[in-house]
Amino acid sequence: MTGIFKQKTSSNIIVLLVYGLILKFNRFLNPAGGPLQQPEDHFLYNWLISLLKPLNIHPVLYVLFTFLLLFSQALLFNRICNDQKLLPRPNYLPAMAYMLTTSLFAEWNYFSAPLLANTFLIWIFYRMTTLPNIQKPAAAIFSIGVQIGIVTLLYRPAVVFVALVLLALFIMRPFRLKEWAINLLGITMPYYFLALVLYLGDQWDWNKIKPVFTISLPAIPSSVYNTISITLLVVPFMIGGYFVQSNLNKMYIHVRKSWSLLLLYLIMAMLIIMADGGSNYVSWMLCAVPITAFHAAMYFYIGSRRLPMILHWVIFGYAIYLNYVIKN
Template sequence: MTGIFKQKTSSNILLLLVYGLILKFNRFLNPAGPAQQPEDHFLYNWLIGVLKPLHIAPVLYVLISFLLLYGQALLFNRICNDQKLLPRPNYLPAMAHLLTTSLFIEWNYFSAPLLANTLLIWIYYRMTTLPNIQKPGPAIFSIGVQIGIVTLLYRPAIVFVALVLLALFVMRPFRLREWAINILGITMPYYFLALVLYLSNSWDWNKIKPVFSISLPAIPSSIYHTISIILLVVPFMIGGYYVQANLNKMMIHVRKAWSLLLLYLIMAMLIILADGGSNFVSWMLCSIPITAFHAAMYFYINSRRMPMIIHWIVFGYAIYVNYWL
């Protein structure tokens, strides 16, 4: 399977759809409604408030979640190919995303982190293109607006503001004007939200401020969750080794893109601390950088059998998690 997705052929788009359906089809047989958490922010709560009176069947939420995950996989795969994160175009990032997101059932729920993750992929792409933009002002402002929307979906996502500022530091020479434009963009959604709340006579500061607490994440209470974490971490470490070993062969902008992914992962791990919840929904925000390093592992290992063995181990366990747990 890894050999098939290592090729860049248009038929792989359809094959990815079948691959994802095999992994996640049981979600359609046992559908769950949208996930709601105390950390959800105004936009997501408003969206759920709009959808609930419609009495939408849970299976439709599952369908939307699957399409979002499938779309995320294709979008991130295109970003990896455009930015040349791997030496040759392929569909390994898309395959890895559908596979890794099947290791936790919670990652397949319709949730605020799932919606935020979709926006964050696009934000990451815009950040990687910053060095090549002659007039970066509009792009930097757009990134700020999008990250502001992300924080209005999920309160702990406020830590991604630091990622955007670090991206400006890594990708661009320091210019105070650009940083000011970015901060203005980040606060813009809050201006509009405050205006709407004020005009509708429903002003409440608590609806705007991104409150969260720092606490240690819950220790996995199930051996199955522990195995899922191991199957995320071990391929990630192998992929990280191969990325590090091949850094000298990469162009400067590719190295920066990988560095940005690592910063992305660090910020997402801070989300886990900021959330401190008892479930794994918020861990979804780690999926994209982990996916990239998993794809690197499948690509760089010289042996033909080893990537295949690792893939089928993870695939088999993902099937077990989704169909028998």
């Protein structure tokens, strides 16, 4: 399977769709409830849920939308990896790895605020990687700020990603105070509109705006299955990280910076796990995108033909067992 996705052919989109359906089809057979709601959800997500609830949408439609969103995210991130040449040759390994890693936790396959936030974060990552090549970056920097503002209004702990954007400006661009001010203006823009809507609707409440969260250590995995899932995320990530580090001297400067951004992306996402992430693994989904890139690097760089295939089928087999037998 890794050999198939190592090629860049248009037919791989269909193969990826079938691959994803095999992994997640039990969700369609046993749809469990509607969208997830947590104390960390912010105004935009709560507002969206308040619109959807009166419609009494069948749970299977939420499952369908979640699958299509995950599939779209996989294709979008795969295209970004190919455009930015994160791997030496274009392929579909990032998309495959994304569909596979998002099958390792049941919470990652439900409609949730982190799921929606991931779509924006993938696009934000792409815009950040293109900053060095833009002659007039003001519009792009402002757009990145607006999107980060939207992400924080979907999920409160995502305010940590504001630091990621500022670090990206520091890495990708020469320091210009004007650009940083433009970015901060973009971040606050969604809050201006939200404050205006609340004020004009006579619903003003400061607690609806401020991204309050607390810092606490993540819960120790309560299930052996969660421990195995975490292990199957971490081990391929470490292997992929080793190969990326070994090949840095062969990469263009902008590719090295993109990998550095992915590592910073992962660090910020891990901080969110401690930012009032609760006892479940919903917030952990924000780690899926950067981890996926390193998983794809593992499948690509390992010289042996059998080893990546064995690693893939071990993870795939466990994901099938988790989704069809355990039925989280």
